[in-house]
Amino acid sequence: MKLSFKSTVAIATGFVFLSAVGCSKDKTMDTSSVQSSADRSSAADRSPSASNPTDRDFAVIAAQAGMAEVELGNLAQTQGSDDRIRNYGKKLVEDHARLNNELKDIAAKQALTLPGDVNSDQRKTIDTLSRRSGPQFDSEFWRAAVNDHAKAIEEFRKEAAMGNNQALKDFASRSISSLEDHLNMAK
Numbered sequence: 001m002k003l004s005f006k007s008t009v010a011i012a013t014g015f016v017f018l019s020a021v022g023c024s025k026d027k028t029m030d031t032s033s034v035q036s037s038a039d040r041s042s043a044a045d046r047s048p049s050a051s052n053p054t055d056r057d058f059a060v061i062a063a064q065a066g067m068a069e070v071e072l073g074n075l076a077q078t079q080g081s082d083d084r085i086r087n088y089g090k091k092l093v094e095d096h097a098r099l100n101n102e103l104k105d106i107a108a109k110q111a112l113t114l115p116g117d118v119n120s121d122q123r124k125t126i127d128t129l130s131r132r133s134g135p136q137f138d139s140e141f142w143r144a145a146v147n148d149h150a151k152a153i154e155e156f157r158k159e160a161a162m163g164n165n166q167a168l169k170d171f172a173s174r175s176i177s178s179l180e181d182h183l184n185m186a187k
Contacts, residue, residue, distance in 0.1 A: 055165040056112060058155060058172070062103055063114040065152045068122040069096040069182075072144065075129050079137045088145075088185055095178050102175075106167045145186035153179045 069092050076089025107114045118126065125144050132140055156179060159172035 052164045055159070055163050055168050058159040058163060058168060059103065059107060059112050060115055061155050062152075062159075062172075062175075063100065063107075064118050064122060065148065065155075066096045066100040066103065067115075068118045068126065068148065069093075070100065071118070071126050072129065072141065072148075075126070075137075076141055079129070079133050080141070081134050081138050085138055085141065088182075091185070092145075092182065095182070099175055099178065102171060106171055110165065110167055142186055146183060149179055149183035149186060153183060 073089040073092030073096065076092065077086050080086045080089060104114065106112070117123070125148075129137060129141055129144065153176060156172040156176050160169055160176065163169040163172065
């Protein structure tokens, strides 16, 4: 049986089409299995309690407090009137930059969104202190450092004791001693 040219082309086209559909179906199945495997691994990295409002609130408070302390530490280094306040400012920047980076790493793994800036009260304090110098700066800075660290310690202790997200609880527990050191240095 001899096939016409048109019939041969039609049959060949049909085979090409079926092969393409078959291959694309296999690829789709492979892709979906890769995606579901990736979804499973990223879900395993996230704690189900990462979406807990208490933990999210703590992460926001801790991030804003850390950013504020870095800014205040920089001000202390440039506007402080003696070595004690300038050295304290340097320690704030170093310690809080490290803690901020730890918190960012946890947030990335836990799918938490952190704020990009301090809150309005912190901004007001920073702006006020940026316009001060000499003994007036020193006095207001030390008062802010004591108040800020006392509040932070309270929040970190609360998270360490009652948080649901283990990574944030561990972070809070590890951070308390640094915050207490800062508070004691500021008194």
